[in-house]
Amino acid sequence: MVSRTSTQHSVVAQTAASKHELVSKNKATWRVYLTLTKPKVVALMLLTALVGMCLAVPSGLPLQQTVFGMIGIGMMAGSAAAFNHLIDKKIDGQMTRTSRRPLPSGELNSVRVFGFAAVIGLLGFATLVVWVNQLTAWLTFASLLGYAVIYTLYLKRATPQNIVIAGIAGAMPPLLGWTAVTNELHSNAWLLVMIIFIWTPPHFWALAIHRRDEYAKVNIPMLPVTHGIEYTKTSILLYTLLLSIVCVLPVLVGMSSWIYLSASLLLNSGFVYHAWVLKYRDEPHWAMKTFKFSIYHLMILFVALLADHYLL
Known part of the structure; x- marks a missing residue:
């Protein structure tokens, strides 16, 4: 009787431990995907975008354009960061500062990162087109291409002036915020x-x-x-x-x-x-x-x- 009770307690404990491990794993995976977006960098970009919005209008901000503008710009900025992780996978694995990123550490594979980057990028673009305006959507898309493709894929490996030439892509958020609420440059x-x-x-x-x-x-x-x-x-x-x-x-x-x-x-x-x-x-x-x-x-x-x- 004691043995059977002990066995039952053991099974329950193992089941609880398995559930806890699964929850922890799911939580860790969510955080891993979040790190792909470089959230601290995106947060600073969104601050400058918000300032652009605020300076563009003399009084209160239009709610729809402000909320969906921040969401769309943030998602596309996160997409550009994730593509940066993907393109720089080999380099990141050789550098101490970046060797623990999701791709070189093996936490995620290239297919998942590409899918994640593409999905949030498309959702961000659609959000801007539908609820903000096309000018902001295309300018944000141009910034994504400038950072994720032109800088990361080419300029970073081609010239010591890489960060100067491609700096315009990272400097765009205030303009994106401005156009989001005014639809004009x-x-x-x-x-x-x-x-x-x-x-x-x-x-x-x-x-x-x-x-x-x-x-x-x-x-x-x-x-x-x-x-x-x-x-x-x-x-x-x-x-x-x-x-x-x-x-x-x-x-x-x-x-x-x-x-x-x-x-x-x-x-x-x-x-x-x-x-x-x-x-x-x-x-x-x-x-x-x-x-x-x-x-x-x-x-x-x-x-x-x-x-x-x-x-x-």
Whole structure:
């Protein structure tokens, strides 16, 4: 009797453990697919898209275009990121920073990643066409192609100016947000694009300095690999100085005022300082510190644009 009871308890325990393992596996799989979309990167892109929406209209945002615009742009950005995982599978497996991604680690295979990227991309495009407007849908599709195909498949392997040439694709979200609520292109939206376009090279080159040996190992011609670290540090400093000028343009055209200007001057001073230290002092791990600062720089800069728009 005791033996039978023990056996029953054992079976129940094993069944519960199996169910728990299945739930955990399903949960892990969901998270694995989420990592394909590079959610932190997409979140920053959506912030800039939202700012574009807010600056495009003087009063309240149109609910339908705002909600479905954010959903569609986010899904297509996630699709581009997933295609990037797929195209860079071999390279990712050889680099320490990316070797644990779903494809090189074996958590997902290429067929599933392609299917996932295609489905969310098509759904995002359809969402924009049906509930937003065709202009935004096609511009977002062009950005997807620019990042996932032109940059990842060709430019990344072809020229040390890869991130400069393809930077326009990653700089598009404010324009996409603007067109989502207005269905028109506007010069002010292109100013926001220009800010991100100039911000991108020093942001990415700082990371490239930190990972120079890994890029060299997989024959990716990033600027520190082809032109050396000192040349790249100089380029970062010059771009941060140029960025400081470009960031003043929204004030000069009357798009924003003193709240944004104050934040911009402070943030750009911090970016220039990081670039200066990176160039002229031998501080350990400063390239990575510069890279991390650049992320906060862009995020706070666009929040300041938002605050200036609604508070003044």
